[in-house]
Amino acid sequence: MKPLSQMSLEMARSIRVVLTDIDDTITTEGMLTAAAYGALERLHRAGFLVIPVTGRPAGWCDHIARMWPVDAVVGENGAFYFRYDRERKTMQQRFWAGPEELKRNRAKLDVIETEVLASVPGAALASDQAYRMADLAIDFCEDVPALPEAEVDRIVSIFERAGAQAKVSSIHVNGWFGDYNKLSMAKTLLADGFGMDWEEAKNAVVYAGDSPNDEPMFAAFPLSVGVANIQTFAHRLTSKPAYLANGHSGEGFVELADLLLRARSA
Template identity: 85%
Template sequence: MIPLSQLSLEKARSIRVILTDIDDTVTTEGMLTASAYAALENLQRAGFLVIPVTGRPAGWCDHIARMWPVDGIVGENGAFYFRYDRERKKMDQHFWASPEELKQNRTKLDAIEKEVLASVPGSALASDQAYRLADLAIDFCEDVPALPESEVDRIVAIFERHGAQAKVSSIHVNGWFGDYNKLSMAKTILADVFGMGWEEAKQSVIYAGDSPNDEPMFAAFPFSVGVANIHAFEHRLKNKPAYIAKGHSGDGFAELADLLLAAKRQHAS
């Protein structure tokens, strides 16, 4: 991973879209700091497209799409995208699965939930599970004492034994049924809403993240950044981000924003 400070001005000037994880990438220890929120707002005001790509639930994503300075959001690790049209005052929603498929998948996820909670002491249903539509989130350190990595792996194994996908974030194991992830829905919102094809996206999008569930994005985008706390998960990553920020969590995201904004100002002057 190359220090973010070594991203050349020429390359930085080619960036038009910022895709970013939220937990421990924009937030810091569960809090959205003023500097990280200002980074989002400053990027959008400068003309960048800003789209969080998160494992967080539909209920949160509705709020974020409406009230944050963002141009859309991908939620539940790629289950959907939401985009609030402020002129029409309408929330546009696109789901990977049909309503019937979501209902069938929920029944299967309910069975996995019971098995995980019975088999892995100390694990818990994520506190935001009530606001989820497509996945199951198991908490291993957000609102419970941190579980050993071996227990996190046990949770993943249970999901996979049932035929579900499972990804580890910095706080949860998220599992779902369906052939999608953060990358597939990110491609969808870029194409559907912003008319951006994949070849163009590879040249003009940068992705920021911090954990293994960001790996599809790190692998796909030539411009990808890990905030400094990604070092805690480095041994679990086959595909690492191209660049690494000095700052942890929201400070690292603000570092990325400052670099992109400075490059744009220099280009304009």
């Protein structure tokens, strides 16, 4: 990972789309700071497409798509995208799975939930689980005392034994049934919503993240950035971001935004 300061202005000037994780990438210790939110707004006003790609739930993503200065949002690690048309006051939604498949998957996730909570002391349902449509989120440090890494791996293994996918974020283990992830739905959104094919996207997108569930994005996009706290998870990453911000969490995101805006103005 090269320092973000080494990204050339020419390279930064080629970026038109900012895809970004939310937790511990835009937020800092669970808070959305004025500086980080302001960075989103400055990017949006400057004409960048700004799209959070998050593990957070459908209920939160409806709010984000409507009320944040963003062009769309991918949620629940790729289960869907929401795009709000402010002129028509309509929400476009696309889910990876249909209603009946979501219902069947929920029944299987309920079984996993019971096993995880019975087998891993200290683990808990994520506080936002009630607002989720496609996945199961297990909290290992957001609202509970931090679990040892071995226990986090144990949660992952319970999901995987049941045939589910499982990804570790900075706060949750998210598990789901379905052949999708952040990358697959981000590609779908860019094509559906913005007419951007994959070859074009690879040269016009930067992705910012902080944890293992961002790894498909780091692997796919040549211009990818980790905020400084990603170093906590470096040993869990096969594919690391190309660049590393100096700042942690939201400060690192502001650092990236400042670079992109400086390159565009130059």
